[in-house]
Amino acid sequence: MKEALDILKKYWKYPSFREGQEDIVRSVLEGKDTLALLPTGGGKSVCFQVPALLREGVTLVISPLIALMKDQVEGLQKKGIAAQAIHSGMEKRQVERILDNAVAGTVKLLYLSPERLLTSVFKEHLRIMEVGMIVVDEAHCISQWGYDFRPPYLRIAEIREWTGNAPMIALTATATDQVCNDICEKLEMKAPAIFKTSFDRPNMHLIVRKEEDKWGKLKEVLQRVPGTAVIYVRNRRKTKEIAQFLQRNRISADFYHAGRNAEERSMVQERWINGAIRVVACTNAFGMGIDKADVRLVLHWDIPDSPEAYFQEAGRAGRDGNRCFAGIIYTAQDDVELKSNLTRQYPPPEEIRKTYHALSNMLQIASGAGAGQTFPLDMESLMRYNKQDPVIIAYALRVLQHQGFIYINDTAQYFATIFVPISHEDLYRYQIENRQSERILKAILRAYPGIFDDHVAIREGELAHHLSIPKAEVVNMLNWLHKQEVIEYQPASNTMRVTYLTERYRPEDLPLDIQMLRKIKEQAEIRVDAMLDYVQGNPSCRMQKMLRYFGEESPPCNRCDYCLERDKLDLKDDDITLTYNWLKEHLKDGSVPLTDVVAEKLPIKKKKFLEALSYLTDNNMVRYVNNNELEWRD
Numbered sequence: 178m179k180e181a182l183d184i185l186k187k188y189w190k191y192p193s194f195r196e197g198q199e200d201i202v203r204s205v206l207e208g209k210d211t212l213a214l215l216p217t218g219g220g221k222s223v224c225f226q227v228p229a230l231l232r233e234g235v236t237l238v239i240s241p242l243i244a245l246m247k248d249q250v251e252g253l254q255k256k257g258i259a260a261q262a263i264h265s266g267m268e269k270r271q272v273e274r275i276l277d278n279a280v281a282g283t284v285k286l287l288y289l290s291p292e293r294l295l296t297s298v299f300k301e302h303l304r305i306m307e308v309g310m311i312v313v314d315e316a317h318c319i320s321q322w323g324y325d326f327r328p329p330y331l332r333i334a335e336i337r338e339w340t341g342n343a344p345m346i347a348l349t350a351t352a353t354d355q356v357c358n359d360i361c362e363k364l365e366m367k368a369p370a371i372f373k374t375s376f377d378r379p380n381m382h383l384i385v386r387k388e389e390d391k392w393g394k395l396k397e398v399l400q401r402v403p404g405t406a407v408i409y410v411r412n413r414r415k416t417k418e419i420a421q422f423l424q425r426n427r428i429s430a431d432f433y434h435a436g437r438n439a440e441e442r443s444m445v446q447e448r449w450i451n452g453a454i455r456v457v458a459c460t461n462a463f464g465m466g467i468d469k470a471d472v473r474l475v476l477h478w479d480i481p482d483s484p485e486a487y488f489q490e491a492g493r494a495g496r497d498g499n500r501c502f503a504g505i506i507y508t509a510q511d512d513v514e515l516k517s518n519l520t521r522q523y524p525p526p527e528e529i530r531k532t533y534h535a536l537s538n539m540l541q542i543a544s545g546a547g548a549g550q551t552f553p554l555d556m557e558s559l560m561r562y563n564k565q566d567p568v569i570i571a572y573a574l575r576v577l578q579h580q581g582f583i584y585i586n587d588t589a590q591y592f593a594t595i596f597v598p599i600s601h602e603d604l605y606r607y608q609i610e611n612r613q614s615e616r617i618l619k620a621i622l623r624a625y626p627g628i629f630d631d632h633v634a635i636r637e638g639e640l641a642h643h644l645s646i647p648k649a650e651v652v653n654m655l656n657w658l659h660k661q662e663v664i665e666y667q668p669a670s671n672t673m674r675v676t677y678l679t680e681r682y683r684p685e686d687l688p689l690d691i692q693m694l695r696k697i698k699e700q701a702e703i704r705v706d707a708m709l710d711y712v713q714g715n716p717s718c719r720m721q722k723m724l725r726y727f728g729e730e731s732p733p734c735n736r737c738d739y740c741l742e743r744d745k746l747d748l749k750d751d752d753i754t755l756t757y758n759w760l761k762e763h764l765k766d767g768s769v770p771l772t773d774v775v776a777e778k779l780p781i782k783k784k785k786f787l788e789a790l791s792y793l794t795d796n797n798m799v800r801y802v803n804n805n806e807l808e809w810r811d
Contacts, residue, residue, distance in 0.1 A: 217492030234309030316347035404473030483704035535563035756789035
């Protein structure tokens with residue numbers, strides 16, 4: 178392991194591996210198939226990036242998250258490590274050049290979206306590529322029992338036919354025992370070494386509050402908990418409302434969601450990371466791949482869809498090991514909205530076909546055409562074109578992507594890029610024969626070294642300033658050179674793009690897997706029920722409940738809101754549980770005067786019962802109505 182530690186120190190500047198990492202790295206270096214469960218912020222990427230530099234051949238990294246791919250590739254390149262990424266929406270020539278480099282051995286880590294694995298061009302190159310290791314990131318996506326099932330993951334195992342004895346490592350931050358077993362089976366892992374670190378976060382305080390005045394509670398929490406914070410919200414409009422509310426209350430805040438343009442999103446993210454703003458109100462589009470260690474609070478404005486999603490997002494707090502808080506603020510209406518949202522998340526097949534038909538018509542794709550083509554996607558135009566519920570349209574597109582018909586790239590390309598695919602000699606000859614292009618080509622060559630090796634980010638405005646011509650003229654010249662195949666030019670883009678992975682089907686012929694849709698919905702219902710139990714079920718330690726969901730038994734954490742209140746009242750867990758269950762049964766038919774309640778045979782001593790009742794009323798599980806009557810709060 179000395180070599181691995183030397184690599185870690187050289188490239189990552191860490192003096193030692195974190196807990197759990199060393200055993201995982203050793204397993205991979207010994208050539209074993211490996212499954213690693215590490216919590217959010219646990220350093221999963223180091224577990225494959227370090228051994229990738231020690232094993233012969235190229236390491237294939239399969240990931241569904243384009244933004245995360247780009248961030249990791251950029252980070253590796255800054256360290257001087259040869260890494261590249263291939264994903265849907267890239268030009269065929271660019272893909273082929275990267276694959277050629279991988280075959281030639283000049284790429285050490287090659288990131289790919291799962292949809293790319295079984296394309297003919299990738300398979301042609303894979304057969305002659307020396308593969309040293311296969312990495313499956315976000316491995317829970319392969320399981321129908323997982324919270325983010327993606328059917329293209331089911332075909333990953335097929336590439337092992339061409340990769341010889343290359344070991345495979347699968348990584349995930351959140352998976353139940355059932356999902357872990359499914360990952361190993363679907364990836365055809367051979368006697369896998371399985372590493373699980375505890376999901377417990379000793380520095381994290383879990384809090385749940387049922388409040389009628391969410392706004393007031395939000396302000397109070399942020400005043401009581403200093404430091405950087407993230408507030409997760411389900412809908413985009415609410416992110417802006419929350420940010421504006423906080424600004425009015427002199428709390429620095431901004432908002433982030435996928436609907437904002439790329440420059441705005443980048444600016445919000447950068448200002449938050451640098452500490453220029455304290456709070457970001459955001460949808461779940463925010464956070465993937467962001468490495469900020471000093472987040473003190475992660476708050477959810479809505480009840481999340483699943484324990485997996487909640488724990489992953491909450492896990493962005495306190496990565497520095499210092500005390501942090503993760504909370505949920507909800508109202509009585511929120512559980513109704515959660516169940517309603519579940520229904521809309523899984524639209525019936527006819528709605529999915531309708532969205533597919535409308536999308537294809539809007540993009541003017543004929544039946545039998547479109548396979549492999551990429552188109553700009555304007556969601557607002559699609560919603561105007563297609564008279565469906567916008568939420569159903571969004572989720573129908575997700576189903577179409579998960580079932581392998583389309584691929585949506587909502588990651589903007591912030592800068593234009595250029596690459597020179599011809600030799601130095603051919604470029605010089607072109608300049609001699611085309612004097613009108615000589616000046617701009619010389620400017621490009623001086624300003625951007627490396628353009629003969631790969632796509633390099635450029636700024637058309639800077640070129641225009643250097644040449645003393647309008648930016649529009651520079652863009653026209655670059656487009657002309659692109660058409661002449663002298664350069665490959667990709668303009669910057671803030672728009673989403675959709676790639677058709679198959680030819681366009683007629684709506685009635687679209688081969689949706691109905692049984693799979695049904696299974697996924699059933700599993701989603703189980704996860705929603707687990708989340709509702711966490712928030713408002715039988716009162717007990719929050720961390721204990723969460724860990725039990727992931728198959729881990731533990732004692733009470735003694736730091737969540739439940740444990741602290743229990744200790745303050747000098748109660749035992751059984752006192753609260755027995756009181757909770759007894760009241761739930763006795764108040765099921767309506768309110769009952771407190772005097773009648775305490776006159777009955779109580780499950781525990783009266784003094785402890787009243788203290789437990791105090792806990793339940795403070796946490797809005799029971800309330801007083803009509804002059805000292807008790808009423809159960811559903």
